[in-house]
Amino acid sequence: MAAAKVTASAAAPATRVSAVFRSNQELTRLARSGQLAAARRLFEEMPRRNVVSYNAMLSALARHGPLADARRLFDEMPRRNVISWNVMITACSHHGHVTDARELFDAMPARDDFSWTLMVSCYTRAGELGLAREVLDRMPGEKCAACYNAMISGYAKNGRFDDAVTLLHEMPVPDLVSWNSVLAGLTRNEGMSRSVQFFNEMPEKDLVSWNLMLEGYAGRMNEARELFDRMPERNVVAWNAMLAGYVHLSHMEEAYKLFTEMPDQNSISWTTMVSGYVHAGKLQEAKDVLNKMPFDSVTAKTALMHGYLRSRRIDDARKLFDGLAVRDAVCWNTMISGYVQCGMLDEAMVLFQQMLNKDMVSWNTMIAGYALYGQMPLQHFMHMRRDSKRADWSTYACCFSACANLAALHVGRQFHSLVVRSGHISGSFSGNALISFYAKCGRILEARQVFDEMERHDIVSWNALIVGYASNGNGADAILVFRKMEANDIRPDEVTLVGVLSACSHAGLIDEGLHFFNSMTKLYSLKPVAEHYACMVDLLGRAGKLREAFELVQGMQMEPNAGVWGALLGACRVHKNHELAQLAAEKLFQLEPRKTSNYVLLSNISAEAGNWNEAEKVRFLIKERNVHKPPGLAGST
Template identity: 35%
Template sequence: MSERDEFSWNTMVAGYAHSGRLFEAKQLFGVVPRKSSITWSSLISGYCRCGSEAEAFQLFCQMQYEGQKPSQFTLGSLLTMCASNALLSRGEQIHGYAIKTLFDKNGFVNTGLVDMYAKCNRILQAQCLFEAASDRQSHILWTAMVTGYAQNNDGLNAIKCFQDMKAEGVEPNQFTFPSVLTACAAVPASNFGAQVHGCIIRSGFEANVFVESALVDMYAKCGDLKSARIALETMEVDDVVSWNSMIVGCVRQGFEEEALLLFKKMHARGMDLDDFTYPSVLNSYASTGDMGNAKSVHCLIVKTGFEPYMLVSNALVDMYAKGADLLSAFKVFNSMIGRDVISWTSLVTGLAHNNSHEEAIKLFCEMRLAGISPDQIVTASILSACAELTVLQFGQQVHANFIKSGLKSTLSVDNSLVAMYAKCGCIEDANRVFNSMTIRDVITWTALIVGYAQNGKGKDSLAVYHKMIARGTKPDFITFIGLLFACSHAGLVDQGLHYFESMDKVYGIKPGPDHYACMIDLLGRSGKMEEAKKLLNQMDVEPDATVWKALLGACRVHRNLELAERAARALFELEPQNAMPYVMLSNIYSAAGFWENASGIRRLMKERGISKEPGCSWIETNSNVHTFMSEDRNHPMTDQIYSKIDEIMIKIKAAGYVPDLNFALHDVDEEVRELGLAYHSEKLAVAFGLVLLPQGAPIRIYKNLRVCGDCHTAMKFISRVFHCRIILRDSNCFHHFKEGTCSCGDYW
């Protein structure tokens, strides 16, 4: 066969192989009269291009078996496939072969090895090969190393490598520049990126669409939206990737309106929108709350056929969930063919943020049953839901599973853990998580400040606050709510006044209704009713329901009928269907012996169709929740519970307990009133706990309303007489009863 014939055969095999027509290439290869290393390499290269790992390596072995020596191009094709598909073990086999055959000294093969190791996340091996290379003047080798560092999130070394490349006189090209610009975006290093921009102009690559796109992306990610816009507007071609980068940059910087304008321009220009364009736009609509236009974009997504794309569907779920349109979020979610952790996370997080905490936990359980492992984002959200529902056991399970997962904890997860344990009455566990954290922000400190306050440890809250200030963390709006709450629940009047004044004077934070409510509560419950009234009249903002409730609560403690009536009337107008002010005013009248006035308030409630929320207490054992109402006899263990109540009453009376009939707010016989007190829901829950729980185990009770004074006194006696620890959370705070005392110091 002539040399020309051999060339023709090889050209035809290569042509079929490179165009992806592997069946024809292999058939033709089978009838080639004389197969050279070029023939073999052409076919192997075709299989490598298509990612056919098994066939490519089988041909590689067969080639050697038939006596043909692979060339540098054969090894290069195999290494490119290994790099593209992250086939590390296969790449290492080729490396071993290269060492045995001395091909590792070949610049082309060495560059392929550097690229392969870098793309397989073995950047140190890539670096060793790069530094040992004999030919350091190849721009391809340098580009592979710069790209490797950038792809392995080592932006600083990518920049340094680029600087070394320039120092050694090797000129970068259209492939080098995008990689170093990606590194600048990741660091971020906008000043160096601007210098690279200058190099691009001097090198004549400013018209390359890939380089231009990388410039827009770099400036946008570095927050220099002005330069990004200039780079975008000077592009000769409308590149969708560049426009996407600009939109994402605007969204990240909080310029949602700008992002939406860019999207409208893209659409007006007839650009081919892709599955990266829509998520950023939907995120913008979620931030602006413009659900009307968001639904129009959803229609466009359906028309253009992008709804089945995972990125787009996830963004739709997230957008509807953030917009509180949970029905639409569920519709999109349920229509998805496949769901990943982001799909589930978006919906679970949306439910949690919209106060549908129970539904969030149920969906989280469905997610686990579907075999989806939770990530840090959904873990943080579900822990927040556990905190709001005070479901300690479930929260502990989530915490344990997160530790077992091996995922690295994040600040949001740690913050949620601190809040969850604090809100579930486990302040020691909250403190342990806090102390284990290496990074803390104002949310972390605030969670612990509020946690101590809610658990009756106001002075500890203040200590944490001072430690936070000493560490250089500035308090925010929420921090002061927690701090003033702590003061109000510990009777720390002077400290509360000091912190309240420092808000505006020291930190420039204008007090809101919640801050005024805490101060009025602090002053009122300390007996300084005139000062509370004065502060109310001097408020810079209009008093809301929270403020009037605080005043009404203070009136309940000090039985100030005049102010109580004023606060109640205000609440009747602000929250006409809320039973709380009616009930509280009725109770104040009853406690003062004004039975007719109390009856009149109850009649008024009936006339206005307002029903009182029934008081109930619940206790969780073995993942089952047992709920009790006053004088409840529906529990399967009723006989044992009431028998235990009788035992409790006998023993605590012998220890000095005297029923406080002021909390039996009905005009009935004294004996009946005393029995009514004995069967309050929290006492039934404690009796159940004493019957069912192991001796020494803490009894955790939750109550939807404020605990009454008689039950509070009884709990102290029960904790001493029965040598148990009782943790009671009412609508206001936690009470930790132990050895006859309460953490609130009888000031709640």
């Protein structure tokens, strides 16, 4: 043995190096495609490993395994280079472990442009824009464009367009990616009128810019088509955006026509078709498309699995799941949630325990499932959560939000006592979730008690209490808390104002509401967003001032969203304004073509107005557009 080793190393170091090289390539491939088990096996079997082997294995674990495993490998590595550190930071960032990411960033011996960019995007992803900006500003020398872009898209995603544009102009050479980041924020959050304006002002445009605009027109196919025809060139992404538009409207004939006309279809085009048929309730067609699909795609199979599960065809779904070569978190969660919705909690639990990379959705699904069926093996969950100790606050937060959404007061109380015993109450995360939980369950006094017992209050704590009072119809107390918050020198944010405005609305404080709304910008330098307009429409609507409400909507700087039209529609119902209801409903159907409650509301308004023809027409629309009731309420189908 020893002799053979000596000969090998003396004979041809070059071949040995290339063997490691080849193994590394294979390892990288397995890591990329998510074949974690195979990657592990190869890594274990490799007679020699270099830093690249370790990095490849680390990135496989970072992307597809539990964070703890990645960390263990990172700590065991004989040698690390800057990429090892960067991969580890990425892993922490993806799992929401921002503090760990920062500790690594501070500890690393040398940083490259990548590291700085990673840290900025880690913070923006967590909504910590201030900290992200500090990192960007601290970056020595000439800052790279990617780092600026991470910050710009962080601002844009959070609706801070002025900051995004300001930073864009501070860049030595703003590239197209920077412009496109802002445009992406606009098309996804602000509606199209502002996007069009920005798009026209862009110094140059590429395919990404055009495609973002197309994506923004989703469901408004006349406008989309017009833009599509105007494009100087089209790639598969553009075609896919058009396809998604038709699919979004459940116009599957048109989608299919487009699909056959496309110059080339990629895996996303096929997946879009599969999911389109699934949402249209056409499972056979979905299955046919999937079978013809020349790519192996977890995403497409997950879509069909979802369809089966919605029709309670558990065995068909499970067969698909078992046949998957690569399983990511989404497909696990889909299968687990399918079991939960069918009341098969034991099966759900078995899968949940087998799942390696559980995320928030997995935990939420299981906890909500047990809460739904009135059981909750609390200790069991807490034991299981040991594998990622540091995320304990998030477990509690997610328990509380599950309980709150289900109004599971009793179970939530049990969690509360567990939190107290485990000492996690001091952190504001679980405390804030607890406030919201009690408030959502209508126990505002208990919410208040939690708030009073907390050591420190951040903006979220104050907001939770204000919104809590408001949603429980106690507008006066909400405003009292708001005044106290101001007295404590805490600067209100957008959420605070949503709470305050809805408090005024619930309490019938019209003048106060108008005052807060009109002085938002001046007093708190907050620009009203769609949610604030929705509150004001609600406020004016409740007071019977429908005309003022409608004028407010027409004067909006941004595209009114579904919340705004929904508030108007609700007000129309109370005050029996049939014409305006019709208009608001039309807008809602465009924005949320699949939401049953909108159709039902309009149908009811028409019926109450004695307009039976109209009511019948709306019911027909529901059938024609294949609008589905949400799963769980669907009964036996």
